[in-house]
Amino acid sequence: MPVTVRACGAARTVTGLSLLFETSRARFLVDCGLFQGPKTLKALNWEPFPYAPRDIDAVLLTHAHIDHSGLLPRLVKEGFRGPIHASGPTEDLCAVMLPDSGHVQEMEVQQLNRRNRRRGRMEVEPIYTSGDAVAAMRAFRSVPMDRWLEPLPGVRARWWNAGHMLGSASIELEITEPGEEPVRVLVSGDLGPDCAVFHRDPEGPDALDHVFLESTYGDEDKPCVDHAERRNRLEALVKEAHHPDGALLIPAFAVERTQEICWDLVSLMQAGRIPMAPIAVDSPLAIRATEVFLEHAEVLENGRSVKRALRSPLLTFTESGEQSRRIAEMEGFHIVIAGSGMCDAGRIRHHLKRWLWAPEATVLLTGFQAEGTLGRLLQEGREEVRIQGETIRVRASIREIRDYSGHADAPELAAWLKARGPVRGGVFLVHGEPPAMDALAQKLVGEGIAKPGQVLLPVLDDAFMLPAGRMPLKRDAPHRRPDPAQAGRPDWHNARAALLLAIEDAIERAPDEATRKGLMASLRSTLEAAPAA
Secondary structure (H helix, E strand, C coil): CCCEEEEEECCCCCCCCEEEEECCCCEEEECCCCCCCCHHHHHHHCCCCCCCHHHCCEEECCCCCHHHHCCHHHHHHCCCCCCEEEEHHHHHHHHHHHHHHHHHHHHHHHHHHHHHHHHCCCCCCCCCCHHHHHHHHHHEEEECCCCCEEEECCEEEEEEECCCCCCCEEEEEEECCCCCCCEEEEECCCCCCCCCCCCCCCCCCCCCCEEEEECCECCCCCCCCCHHHHHHHHHHHHHHHCCCCCEEEEECCCCCHHHHHHHHHHHHHHCCCCCCCCEEEECHHHHHHHHHHHHCHHHCCCHHHHHHHHCCCCEEECCCHHHHHHHHHCCCCEEEEECCCCCCCCCHHHHHHHHCCCCCCEEEECCCCCCCCHHHHHHCCCCEEEECCEEEECCCEEEECCCCCCCCEHHHHHHHHHHHCCCCCCEEEECCCHHHHHHHHHHHHHCCCCCCCCEECCCCCCEEECCCCCCCEEECCCCCCCCCCCCCCCCHHHHHHHHHHHHHHHHHHCCCHHHHHHHHHHHHHHHHHCCCC
16 A cells, blocks of 8 residues: 555645545554634534544644644544654643643633524534543653654654744654555644744755645745844834833734743843833733743753743733733733734733724734734734624734744745755645745745646645655545635635625715615615525
8 A cells, every 4th residue: 555645734724734644554643733714714623534533543743833733632532542742842832732722612612602592503512622632631642852763563753853833843754665665754844944042943854755844934035033133123113112001912822922022021121121011921821831931941042041031020920811801900001912823812802902992002913814814904904803793993003023933934944945855756835825835836946946846735635645756646535625725715704894894884984864874775775685595
C-alpha cells in the first residue's frame, strides 16, 4: 500500500490544520486543529470527522495553538485511544489551553441555546467540554526535540524547532513500507520570523520527498524589525493613544503574544519612556499560560528579563468575570490586554462594546486577522460593526503593529524551504488564504526553489499518494465535507450583519419622517414578497 495523506484542515484557509497519513500498518494525524473565523467555517467543527477516530493510531502535534490542537478533545471523546506525541512545553500549554477552549465552547453554546429557545429552535451541545479536554490530556506523551523516535511501526518522527512559539516544532517523518524506499516528509507547522525575540530561527532537515508548508503571510514582505525598534514603535503608539479619560485596548492571543506585549509595556514604563498606567490582563487563559512561560523561561532567549516583567506589580491579572467587569470602573488612562486576538470571541468583545464608540479610546491590533472576523472588519476601517447583536459606530482610533507576528513572511518561508531542498516530490501549501498561497506559489517557482507544477494547493479533504522521489498522485476523496472552497470566506452571517448595518444607517440618515416611513414600507414589502422557507 502506498503512503497517502489527506488534507483534513487548513486547506486554503488559515485554521484547523490536520493531516491524515495512512500506510499499510498505521493511520496517524499530524495536528488536529479547531476551525476558527466565519460561522460557516466554524460549523466544520461539528461535522463528522472524515475518518473514524477509533481507527487513528496516534497524533503527532506541532504546537499548542488551538487551530492545531483544538479538536483533540473531540477526537478522544469520539473514540481515539492512541497517544498524542508533543514537546514538553506544548503538552504543558495544551493542559491550560484545551480546557479553556472547552469552557469557551460551553459558554458560547449556553448563549446560543438561550437564543434558540426564544426562537423555538433546537438546542445544541458544545463540541466538547472542559472535562473532555482534561480527559484528553491523559493521552499526551512528551517527546524530546531533535531526536528520532518510532511512534508507530514503519514510522520514524523527529521534532525540529520551528521558532513560532514556546514548544513549537516542525515534524520530520520517515515512513517505510515493506520492500519500498522510505518516504521522507516534513510538516512545517507554523514557522516563526527571523526577528523573533523569544526563539531561535526555525530549523529543519534537507533532501526531502515532500514538504507541507504554512503560508499565512505568503503574500507579504515584512521588514525585519529588531527588538529595540519594536519597542520604539510600541512607545510611539502608546503615547499617541494616551488620553486622560481614555483606554488602550489590545486584543491579543493569550499565549506568547500577551506575554511579549506585557514584557515590552512593563519595560517601557520602568524606563520612563511611556506614562505609568495600570495594565489589566483580562484573560484566565493568559494567566495560566504565563505560569507555563515562567516554568519554561530558561528555554527563552530573554528568559530572565521576561520573568521579571511578568511578575511586575504594574500588571493586574483578572481571573473572574466580576474582576473583568470591574475594569470598566477604572478611571484615567489604562491599558487592557484581552483575548481573542481576532476579536471574534472572549473578553475583548465586552471591552470593545464599552469603548469602540469613544473617540478617546484606541484599539491596537497585534496579529493576523482572518477574513470575516471582527478584527478584520476593524482593520479594514468599517465605520459600524455589530457585537452580540448590537450595532456600534466605530469612533475609537484603530491602530496596528505588525512586529509581534509569530509567522514568517514570504521571503522567510521561501528561504526556509530552499534550505530544506532539494525537495524531490511535492510542496503542499497549507494554512493560508488563497491570495497568500497563490503569491507564495508564484514566488517559489519564480525563484527556482520549486519547479512548475511542483507546488500544490489542496482543497479540504483532498487526498494524495506520496511516492518516494516522485510527484504526489491525487486520489479520489472518499468523504468530503460541505462547501470546502468557500468555508473560509466571509459568509452569509457577515453579509447579514452588513445588511442590517446598512438598513439602520439608511433609516437614521433619512431626511424626514415621510422618507423614513417610505423606506421601511419598501423594505417590509420586499420581505413579505420573499418566497416562504
